[in-house]
Each structure stands twice: as structure tokens, then as C-alpha cells.
Amino acid sequence: MDDMIHDASTAQCPTDLLAAARAGDRLAMSRLIEAELPWVRAVVAGYVQASENVDDICQEVFIAVWQSLHRLRSPAGFKAWIYRIAVNKVRSFYRRAGRRSSVELSADLQAGDGREALERSSRRESVLAALKKMPPKYRDPLVIHYLRGKSCDETAEILGLRPVTCRIRLLRGRSRLEDLLRKDGAL
């Protein structure tokens, strides 16, 4: 009966999907993963050294989400909860590997086609490199905000911040990024 109520084929809004996933519906869980993966991927990428580790860590994040979804007390805090899991998974990844995060550019962005593409690619590399140099408290809001044009309120919700704090961090983060890119000659 419960499964019938929380059926992913009829569940449309995130709350319904969440309820269905909590009840064990894998289809609902796959839709949730699809919705949340881009920003989780971008946040994780900001912390890790090699881009090939990003997807592995993301997989660990969503396995943890799936396994402990029944323990989530407030559905309203779902995104903030995923964010905390993601940051913890990055930490445990480095603890296991005994490695330190450092700047390494992703291979897909190193490839370019022609001078213009190379220049464009090089500027994107500079942006990603500059982002990795920034403290997470300024980097993560920027990444989440710019990835899919999320509003300040949505970004604040994911990060578990008050909107006013998020606004300040976004402005400061952008200003820092601008300085770093100017120093690098990318802007």
C-alpha cells in the first residue's frame, strides 16, 4: 500500500520523489540522483585533485544517501544533508588515500580544437584552477550558484546557510575569484 502511494511514476515534485525514495523506490531515487548530481559533482570537483576521482566520490555520496535516507529527519533539509555527506566523503577519500588536495586540471578541459578553442579552454582551466585555490566557504556557493543559475535562496538552502550569509559569501567569493583571475591574466 505504501509503495503504491509513493510510486515514482506518479511522483512529480521533489517532496513526492523523496517520500518514494525513502520508501525504497529505486526509480524515485534515480530521479533524485539525476536532479542533484550536477551540483554535487561540481562541489566535489572543487576539492579533489584528479578529475577521475570525482565520479567515484559522487557514487559513494549517493550510496550513502540511499542507505541512510530513512534517517533523514526533515525533508526540507535534504539538499543540505547531501552537501554535508559530499564534503565528508571527500574528506574520507583523502584520509583513505593519504593524499592532499591540490590543483590539477581536468583532462577533458585540456583538450582543445584550434587556437580559439585552446584559448577558451585555457581560460576555463584558469577559472577552475582559481576556484580550487579559494576557500570552500567562498567556492562552494559560487559553484552551486553558477552551475545552473540557482538563486541565492536555493544556494543557501543547499549549504544550510541563511540567505543573507549566502549573499555575502557569493559577493566576496566573486570578488576573490575576480582578483585571482586578474592576477593570472585570465580576465
Place this chain on the structure above:
Amino acid sequence: MKNMTCEQAREFLAAREMKLPFEPEAAHACEQHLAGCESCRRVLLEGRELSELLAASLAPYAEGAEELAERIAIDLPARRAAPSYWRSQVFRFDAAAAALLFGAGLFVGWWFRPAPPPAGAPGPVAPAATVAPQLIGSSGTLAHELLPRDRVRTSERRRFIIVNPVAPDVILEVDRQAEFEDRLELPDGAGAGDVPVE
């Protein structure tokens, strides 16, 4: 808002670029500032460029996300069974009972704590750990006969530390021989002599 400074104008431009909330009158003030400030006009253009560049740099993380999401969803392991209602309630009861017992133990310990010595009385004498039960001698044995000298503090050496053979773990301390005989309820002459310890 009048006479916006360059700093205020740049903050406003960044906020507008990021679609952050701002005061409506600030927009007008900023337009006025931009009309007369070339460097802020340049900042405006750079800001737009930065937004585009940032969005383009992050776009690859959204690309191919559907495919990866599908792969992750397929590989999700079987979910661990959630603890049943009754199991969680029993666990809660156990934890609550343990906390209650611990609290009760603390309270009993506090209630039966030894009374503090009266003002002017000599300090506390040998704790139980110092006068160990295995060192029990005959009734009225003095501290210096039971314990090595270095284990008896000065304050203790001035007093009698005795053990009761009937209840060997009861260690009594007295200032005078008469008092110790009273407390032990020994027959006359059965106690130790009033020999100074030092």
C-alpha cells in the same frame, strides 16, 4: 540613494549580475554613477564576462550527469533494513535506563559523601588506598607499625590509625587512646598503649 561610490557601484553590479536581491533605488543610483565613471563601466563589462566564463567552466559537470546518475542508480546496493519501531524503542529505553541509573548512582554518591571535618580539625588522614586492608594488624596497631614510614603522611603520624579485627576493612582514626578504645568498644587494657607515633 545618492552619490554612489565606486565601491558601492561595483558591489551593486556584482549583486545584479548574480541576480541577488537589491534595493530598487540602488539601480537608479548605479546608472547615474556609471554614466560618469568609465572604470566602473569597464567593471560592468568584465563582470558579465566573468559570469559567462564561470558558467561555461562549470558546464562540463552538468554534462553527462544523466548517464552517470543512471549508472549510480543501477549500482545502488540493497538498502540496509531500517531498525524496526520496537527495536528502536527498546534501544531508547535501554539508553534511558542506563542514564537514569548513572544519575541515581551519582546522587547516592553525593548523598552519602563523607562529612567535611570541623573547622580547625587536622586534615584528612590516610585514605583507604594508603592503609590497605591487607596490612591489617591486631586491634590498636599504630600506623607506623603497619605502614612503611614513607607511606604515612606527617598529619597521619600524629594520630592513631587503627583497624578493627572484627571488621578489618573498617579503618578508624582517633586523636587519643581513650577515644579509640571507646570507639572499638574494647575491654579495659585490651587497647594499644598511648605511644606517640613519631
